[in-house]
Each structure stands twice: as C-alpha cells, then as structure tokens.
Amino acid sequence: MESKIINHPIQELVEPKACLAIFRPIEAEIAEYKKENEDLVFDYASPGGNKDARSHIYKLRLVKGRIVEAHKTVKADIVAAGRQIDGFKNKLLGDVEEMIDVHYQPIKLIEQEQLDLEAARMKALADAEAARIKAEEDAKAEAEAKRLTEIADREAVVREAEAAVLAAQEKIAAREAELAAEEHARQAENDRVINEKRIAEEAKFAAEKAAKAALEAAEKKRLADIAAVEAKAKADAEAKELAERRRVDAENAKKAAEAAAEQKRQANKKHQSEINREVCARLETFGISHEHAYSILKALIAGTIPHVKIEY
Secondary structure (H helix, E strand, C coil): CCCCCCCCCCCCCHHHHHHHHHHHHHHHHHHHHHHHHHCCCCCCCCCHHHHHHHHEEEEEEHHHHHHHHHHHHHHHHHHHHHHHHHHHHHHHHHHHHHHHHHHHHHHHHHHHHHHHHHHHHHHHHHHHHHHHHHHHHHHHHHHHHHHHHHHHHHHHHHHHHHHHHHHHHHHHHHHHHHHHHHHHHHHHHHHHHHHHHHHHHHHHHHHHHHHHHHHHHHHHHHHHHHHHHHHHHHHHHHHHHHHHHHHHHHHHHHHHHHHHHHHHHHHHHHHHHEEEEEEEHHHHCCCCHHHHHHHHHHHHHHCCCCCCCCCC
C-alpha cells in the first residue's frame, strides 16, 4: 500500500519589523537629541552651566525609561506567542507519534526478539571466555606468590647482615663522639684564659680613655656655659622683638579673616537663596502651589524628610 505525505507550508507567525514599530517614535526622538547633544556646550564649573547640564542629562534619562517600557511590552507579546506556538507544535507531534506507533510496534517486537537471541549467544561466549581467563589468572597468581616468597626470604638475610653492620657503625660513632667532647673541653678552657686576659687589657685602656674624656668634657662644658649665657641674652631680645611682630601680624590676620568670613557668609546666604528659589520653582512645575512648595522647602532645609537633602 503506497503512503502519501502531505506537506503544508508554514506561515510566518511573527514579523520582527512589526515588533520594532513601537520603537520608531523613540528612535526619531533620539535622532533629534543626538543632533542637539552635539551642538550643546555647557560651562560645568559655573552653577548655571552645571544646572543646565544636569537638566539635559535628566531629559535623556527619561528617554531610557520609555525604551525599557517599550521593550517590556513587545517582549511580553512575543513570549505569549511563543508559548502558543510551542503548545501547537507539541500537539501535532503527538498526533504523528500516535500514527507511527500503530505500525512501528510490530516492527519493534520483531527487533526485540532478534536482540534477545543475540544477547543470549553473546552471554554464552562471554561466560566461556571468562572461565578461560580465570584459569589463566589463577595459574599466574600461584606462580607470582611463589616468586614473592623467594624474594622475601632473600631480603630477610640481607636485613640481618645490614643490622650487624649498623650496630658496628654505632659503636664507632659513640667512641668518636667521646673523643670530640674531650677535645672540645680542652679548647674551651684555653679560650676562657685568653678571653679573661683580653678583657683585663680592654678595661685598663677604657679607664684611661674615660679619664681623658672627662677632663675634655669639663672644659667643653665651661665654654658651653659661657656661650649659653650669651646666647640666652641674645635669644631673649630676639624673642621679645618676634613676639611684638607676631602680635601685630595676628591682629591684622584676625581683622582680614573676619572680613573674609563676613564676605563668605553673605555670598553663601545669597547662593542658598538662589538655590531655594530654584527648588520652589521646580516643585511648582509639578503642579504644587507656591505655599506648599515653600513648606516642602522648609522641611528639606530642616532635614525632616528622610533620605532627602538640598545640595548647595
């Protein structure tokens, strides 16, 4: 009976370009931002330029958020479609396997019977080969045991001879150690006598040298005391003059520091006022009234809003 297999064309289920359509508006917007980004130049060191740069970066980060959301939406649709395709594939494969089993089961039974016969024949051959190998191994093991016994007997004789030689060597070494100890004692006594004589001579030389050094030190001390008195008088005069100069310099420095501190305080006060106005203005762009924006600003300044602060 002739069988006929019908081939059906598989339609394209997913059009990648259609999935990318959601990104097209964002892509066009990014193209505009690229041109704008190339033309922009900021003075990052100045407060105004730094603020404008941060605002531009914030605007670009908002685009990243829209890209991620679009990706999530498209990915979810594709995953759902993939699951439907997998389920349909599995159903079709199951139908084909059922049709195959109808005709392949008798074939498998015949093949299994042939495999069983071949397995029985191979087992009989393997059993015969195993018996032959075991007989050979038993004969080899018996011969090896005999050889090892002979080797062990020869090694025992050698060990006894080596033990006798070792005992004789130990006696010789003990006598040599006794002689070496006696020689060491004689040499130590000679070294002690020579060392005591050397120490006595060195002590005499050191005493003479110390006496001479004491006389020289006394003369140096006398001269040093005279120089110290003169130096102290000169140092006292210089210290008095230096103290007066430092007092004047300190007064001048204090006045300059107070003036600089007042100038810095006024500048900080002005800078903080500008930042506070900018914060209020930014809050009002979110639809918050001026009164509420000012209340939020006061809370930020007081530090009563957890994890949030103003950077001046």
